[in-house]
Amino acid sequence: MIILGATPIGNLGDASPRLREALAAAEVIVAEDTRTAIHLLRALGVESRPRLIAMHDHNERERAAEIVELARETDVLVLSDAGMPTVSDPGFHLVDAAAAADVQVTAIPGPSAVVTALAVSGLATDRFTFEGFLPRKPGDRRSSLRGLATEPRTMVFFESPNRLASSLEDIASVLGADRRVAVCRELTKLFEEVKRGTAAELADWASGGVKGEICIVIAGAEAVEADPATALEQVLALVASGTRLKDASNEVAEATGLSKRDLYQAALAARPPKASPGAQVRPAP
Numbered sequence: 001m002i003i004l005g006a007t008p009i010g011n012l013g014d015a016s017p018r019l020r021e022a023l024a025a026a027e028v029i030v031a032e033d034t035r036t037a038i039h040l041l042r043a044l045g046v047e048s049r050p051r052l053i054a055m056h057d058h059n060e061r062e063r064a065a066e067i068v069e070l071a072r073e074t075d076v077l078v079l080s081d082a083g084m085p086t087v088s089d090p091g092f093h094l095v096d097a098a099a100a101a102d103v104q105v106t107a108i109p110g111p112s113a114v115v116t117a118l119a120v121s122g123l124a125t126d127r128f129t130f131e132g133f134l135p136r137k138p139g140d141r142r143s144s145l146r147g148l149a150t151e152p153r154t155m156v157f158f159e160s161p162n163r164l165a166s167s168l169e170d171i172a173s174v175l176g177a178d179r180r181v182a183v184c185r186e187l188t189k190l191f192e193e194v195k196r197g198t199a200a201e202l203a204d205w206a207s208g209g210v211k212g213e214i215c216i217v218i219a220g221a222e223a224v225e226a227d228p229a230t231a232l233e234q235v236l237a238l239v240a241s242g243t244r245l246k247d248a249s250n251e252v253a254e255a256t257g258l259s260k261r262d263l264y265q266a267a268l269a270a271r272p273p274k275a276s277p278g279a280q281v282r283p284a285p
């Protein structure tokens with residue numbers, strides 16, 4: 001079978017007894033980085049010398065079939081550098097291939113930066129969504145955030161410390177300066193820090209530079225009762241300013257949660273009819 005092993009995200013003490021047993025017994029370990037896997041074995045005092053296979057973002061699709069066939073003969077332990085494989089880490093395509101080939105897949109539960117950040121954020125935990133990394137390019141990032149503007153669930157993101165300040169600025173700009181946010185840094189490590197506040201406050205804080213592994217947790221949008229008449233006025237105002245009707249309808253629909261098709265049809269009906277090309281205009285009496 002294929003065994004997905006959750007590894008510590010910072011504190012070695014979080015390695016579960018099951019993970020230690022699996023590492024000691026493994027004949028084959030598939031690792032995101034074999035050097036990291038070797039370091040983990042040594043740090044945990046595991047003396048076994050399993051066969052190591054590198055599987056990362058650039059070769060997972062090509063290696064999946066080979067690893068699945070290997071798993072028919074022996075247990076294959078799959079590790080990412082930290083946390084659970086498949087969660088913003090290699091493993092998804094392998095599991096997909098294993099399921100298609102009817103090869104059993106199981107997991108050794110353990111540390112997860114996503115759940116850890118959510119738990120300490122101070123934001124709602126009853127419903128949440130994990131969005132991975134925000135896009136690198138500012139335009140793509142803002143577009144992605146606009147698509148989440150009305151998301152009611154708490155949102156969890158990974159982010160590079162080098163892009164944290166600019167991402168928080170975009171969050172404040174797109175989702176609102178007062179949107180509640182928590183930045184969780186170096187989780188489970190010696191210098192763990194959780195900074196909570198509004199998007200604007202944290203953007204100002206991050207402008208001085210922040211280091212370490214980063215998770216951003218953002219409060220979901222508050223429910224707003226959309227008024228179709230007001231939304232239609234917004235669409236028509238955008239059209240009057242030069243925005244295409246289709247784009248205006250999409251933008252207002254994203255902001256209000258109303259149907260973009262309904263807004264489009266309502267705006268068409270509200271626009272004055274165009275005169276036919278052959279129509280003659282009579283002079284006023």
